[in-house]
Amino acid sequence: MNDEHEQEFRDFVAARSPALLRTAYLLTGDVHHAQDLLQTALLASARRWSRIRHRDEPERYVRRAMYRHQVNWWRARARRPEVLAAEPPDRDARADHSAATVQRHALMDLLRRLPSRQRAVVVLRYYEDRSEAEVAELLGISLGTVRSQASKALRKLRAYQAESYESPGYVRAGR
Secondary structure (H helix, E strand, O other), X not given: OOHHHHHHHHHHHHHHHHHHHHHHHHHHOOHHHHHHHHHHHHHHHHHOHHHHOOOOOHHHHHHHHHHHHXXXXXXXXXXXXXXXXXXXXXXXXXXXXXXXXXXXHHHHHHHHOOOHHHHHXXXXXXXXXXXXXXXXXXXXXXXXXXXXXXXXXXHHHHHHHHHHHHOOOOOOOOO
């Protein structure tokens, strides 16, 4: 990579890493896994930067690398319980984020309970607001699979949320 390309890549990483890390966190549910996932995707992108830098969306390439790597990781590992980190990236310590933190933890708890593929579909469809076709392309699955996984995931999230509301220790944020 020549000096000009290297500087372009560094600028891209500096500008887009926070947003990419938030998405990686939602996909993995763990800050350390998210950092590893982003690092792996950026490394793959750096190797091909001279080719992808001319495209309109080099970020799309990085995101696709993240999703594909995550899907491959899901397929390669045996199912085991995951532990979520206490705090997601980019937390501003000066402001009072208690209500948002409670909601974020509740959401991450619900997302963590979903199977990995359903979690990826939910993150891509609803957090990143991608079309079903884009999700199918990024994850390498059919459009019908995206629809069925999204439907199953939303049904499970609603059921999990209803269970949470009915539990005796539940306290709504803001009360």
